[in-house]
Amino acid sequence: MTMTVLRVVFLALVIVPCGGVIGQPSKGKHVHYPGKTWEVVASPEELGLSKSKLEEAKAFSETLHTAAVMVVVDGKVAYQWGEVDKKFNTHSIRKSVMSALYGKYVLNGTIDLEATMADLGINDVEGLTKEELRATVRDCLKSRSGVYHPALYETEGMKRRKPERHTHRAGTFWYYNNWDFNVLGTIFEQLTQQSLFEALQRDIAGPIGMEDYQPADGKYISGKASMHKAYPFHVSARDLARFGWLMLNNGKWNDLQVIDSTWVHETTRYYSDATLYGRSGYGYLWWVARNHTRHPHLSHAEVPEDSYSAKGARGQHLLVIPEYNMVIVHRVNTDVKGNSVSGGDIGRLFKIILDARII
Structure with a gap:
């Protein structure tokens, strides 16, 4: 499919009856971008929040x-606390960043979403079956490959929930699968011929002025169980907030289109019910809010349906709420053994923050 056709098809999908666009700030919202540093307002009330x-x-x-x-509203910091300039492990937030990186290369034809594992010469330690080799890049982005080969950097919870090998055909079943996420890193580097940590600097961090990130903050995790490495990196809260603000503004930063807007919309749409993980929905490596599923996007807190999140183990969370023109970042220093914040407590915390909105 050509880029022009992709744009036409996509716009046909996302235009909604009220005249707005899903995932885009509502008409009349302020579009402001931070300069070299974030602007912190003197009082949260300036941005419609109760101090x-x-x-x-x-x-x-x-x-x-x-x-x-x-807490960012209208492109300014309404309130912040803690070590916002210190770099902590992203854990699974890495996956949403990978999704964003893919956009440029999908749209310029370097990466074909319909290419199969067989087409790309992908295999693994225990070997993949003909059925597993039918999984496409798009299946992996949706976490629907059906490949339940051992994977690196899995939590115990992921291992417990993992289906038995060969129980689901490619594209037919959603499971939050580190094999899919890790192989996407292999495919990205294979097809673009560049390190993903360097690509992150060149394609996103540099253009939006991340203050702290450097390619050296990334680390590959390898092991005997799988050929496909995990790729966590350390990043600060203030840099994650920039990434969230970029996404909220449809991939645009000032006058520069850093991520194509069609890709932002496509990746943050609902494709799968995430009931298996007690969450509402899943896009392309993003958790997405969906009102009519069995579980909420956040425990103990409600967010508009166009909201989406990047989440990582032990309490890493980037929440993007286009309807409120708001981004919230929560970080935990997991380099300290035992440090963790539950999803329930993050939901309780975010509810208090959302309740601060002065309607």
Whole structure:
């Protein structure tokens, strides 16, 4: 499919009856971008938030292992606390960043979403069957490959939930699968002929002015179980907030289209029910809000249906809420053994922050 046809098809899908576009800030919202550093407002009330409620949120977070929180509205910091400039492990937030990196190369034809594992010469330690080799790049982005080969950097919870090998055909079943996520890194580097950590610097971090990220912050995780490495990296809260603000603004940063807007929309749409993980929905490596599923996007808190999140183990969370023109970042220093914040507590914390909105 050509890029022109992709754009036409996609726009036909995302235009909604009210005249807006899913995932785009509502008409009349401010479009402002940080310069070399984030602008922190003198009072949250300037951005429509109650300072007392945000102080309540901060006080609650101090009972947890929270390391940093940033609340961004209209492109400015409404409130922040903790070590927002310190780099912590992204854990699975790496996957949503990978999704964003793919956009440029899908649209310029370097990566074909319909290419199969067989087409790409992908295999693994235990070997892949003919059926597993039918899985496409798109299947992996949706976490629907059906390849349940051992994978690196899996949590115990992921291992417990993993289906038995060969129980689902490619494209037919959603499971949050590190094999899919890791092989996407292999495919990206194979087809683009560049390190993904260097690509992140060149394609996203540099153009949007991330203050702290360097390619050396990335680390490949290898092991005997699989040929496909995991690719966690360390990043600061203030840099993650920039990434979230880029996504909220449809991949645009000032006058530069860093990520094609069609790709932003396509990747943050609902494709799969994430009931298996007690969450509402899943896109292309993004958790997406979907009201009519069995589980909410956040425990204990409601967000508009166009919201989406990047989440990582032990409490890493980037929440993008286009309808509110808001980005929230929550970080935990997991380099310290035992530091963790549950999804339930993050939901409680985010509810207090969302309740700070002055309607």
